[in-house]
Amino acid sequence: MSSQALMWCMPPANYRKKRYKVRDKGPSHLQRYGGRTAPIPDSFIQNATCRSGRPGYPAHMFEFFLQFPVFCGTDLCPFGKGLVQNGVFLRGLRNRVGGPSCFAQALCDKKKQLCEGSTRMEEGLDSDGNTFSTREVMWEIYTGDEKGRDEWYTKGVNYWSAVEASVDGVLGGYGKISGRDVLDSNKFLMDCFKTLIPDARDQQLTALDCGAGVGRVTKNLLVHHFYEVDLVEPVQQFLDVARQELHFDFVGTKLKNVNFYHNSLQDFVPPEGRYDVIWIQWCIGHLTDADVVEFFCRAKLGLKPGGFIVLKENIAKSGFVLDKEDASVTRSDEYFRDLFQQGGLHVYKHRTQTAFPRELFAVHMYCLTTEFKKKKKKTKKAGKKGNTPGVIK
Numbered sequence: 135m136s137s138q139a140l141m142w143c144m145p146p147a148n149y150r151k152k153r154y155k156v157r158d159k160g161p162s163h164l165q166r167y168g169g170r171t172a173p174i175p176d177s178f179i180q181n182a183t184c185r186s187g188r189p190g191y192p193a194h195m196f197e198f199f200l201q202f203p204v205f206c207g208t209d210l211c212p213f214g215k216g217l218v219q220n221g222v223f224l225r226g227l228r229n230r231v232g233g234p235s236c237f238a239q240a241l242c243d244k245k246k247q248l249c250e251g252s253t254r255m256e257e258g259l260d261s262d263g264n265t266f267s268t269r270e271v272m273w274e275i276y277t278g279d280e281k282g283r284d285e286w287y288t289k290g291v292n293y294w295s296a297v298e299a300s301v302d303g304v305l306g307g308y309g310k311i312s313g314r315d316v317l318d319s320n321k322f323l324m325d326c327f328k329t330l331i332p333d334a335r336d337q338q339l340t341a342l343d344c345g346a347g348v349g350r351v352t353k354n355l356l357v358h359h360f361y362e363v364d365l366v367e368p369v370q371q372f373l374d375v376a377r378q379e380l381h382f383d384f385v386g387t388k389l390k391n392v393n394f395y396h397n398s399l400q401d402f403v404p405p406e407g408r409y410d411v412i413w414i415q416w417c418i419g420h421l422t423d424a425d426v427v428e429f430f431c432r433a434k435l436g437l438k439p440g441g442f443i444v445l446k447e448n449i450a451k452s453g454f455v456l457d458k459e460d461a462s463v464t465r466s467d468e469y470f471r472d473l474f475q476q477g478g479l480h481v482y483k484h485r486t487q488t489a490f491p492r493e494l495f496a497v498h499m500y501c502l503t504t505e506f507k508k509k510k511k512k513t514k515k516a517g518k519k520g521n522t523p524g525v526i527k
């Protein structure tokens with residue numbers, strides 16, 4: 135905020151603060167949220183009143199005091215210019231037209247716009263501990279316009295370009311979990327095949343490995359189930375290592391051919407009708423919501439009839455957690471399900487990764503289909519349960 139704008143809303147020295155202060159009983163909004171931005175509590179809105187007019191100020195203006203989180207300069211601030219400290223709007227001048235009730239209405243409207251009126255209400259955090267009342271606010275701040283979006287993606291790729299091109303590197307120093315990860319992925323994939331592509335074993339299937347890194351998923355999982363795999367990865371040195379790793383005689387595997395695409399997911403257009411399975415693991419967090427949904431739409435076209443998508447990803451307990459260092463967002467289950475819906479995808483199967491270190495995010499696997507498929511009901515074999523003797527341990 136410019137110093138001129140600050141001066142404009144500073145009260146004269148003889149000004150008696152209390153008279154104009156908005157009543158807000160109890161601990162201040164700022165104190166309660168440890169100085170961070172936070173949603174506006176209902177109680178605050180109900181208590182919001184203000185008195186107008188005071189000597190030295192134009193008659194049509196009144197001054198107000200409150201603590202209201204400001205998310206993005208003055209753009210998302212309902213009060214126009216004023217004194218903003220630590221992301222909280224503290225004091226401003228306002229045209230008196232409409233009076234205090236109009237002002238209270240503006241607060242309510244803004245709150246509705248930011249926090250309510252949609253299914254997307256979950257609050258989120260960034261790695262500095264700042265909170266965001268909605269995901270829209272977070273994206274507005276971190277990407278904003280086209281330039282901001284480009285910067286976001288450049289940051290992500292720059293982060294990975296500085297990481298060692300190895301399994302340990304792509305797993306953030308947790309190379310040791312790769313075996314466990316592949317084990318559960320394999321189980322999940324086999325389960326999906328069982329009902330979606332029952333004759334998968336005898337078919338020459340094709341898969342796409344998205345954000346493939348050094349080819350870990352392809353080398354340890356996909357080679358055993360697919361005849362051909364395409365890898366798409368934006369970091370050149372990862373792709374080079376993947377090429378070396380996968381340039382072997384595929385004896386004992388099903389794989390006959392691999393193709394490498396040096397590209398980012400937000401730009402990649404899967405060839406139409408090419409894939410039986412599109413595998414997306416630990417990379418979708420780099421994409422903005424809009425690009426995730428657009429990618430889902432393109433991915434759907436890239437699937438063969440009956441094909442499916444597997445998304446395996448870290449899951450936040452609620453809302454989202456933005457990592458400023460690598461420009462990525464960890465989304466909640468609810469958040470993902472909303473994006474699936476927007477992309478026209480249905481969750482056919484859903485499992486949680488087991489036996490990962492406790493300090494890590496939960497990891498979920500989703501099998502996504504383009505059509506809603508009813509799951510087959512398990513039929514009880516008559517009399518089986520009744521005839522099974524109980525075991526006394």
Ligand code: SAH
Nearest residue numbers: 294304345346347350398399415416417420
């Ligand atoms: N899926 C791999 C690698 C995970 S590490 C595995 O499970 O082993 C995350 C990967 O996402 C990195 O290889 C990184 O380069 C890639 N990535 C980063 N931004 C991306 C983007 N916009 N599109 C596609 N991949 C991206």
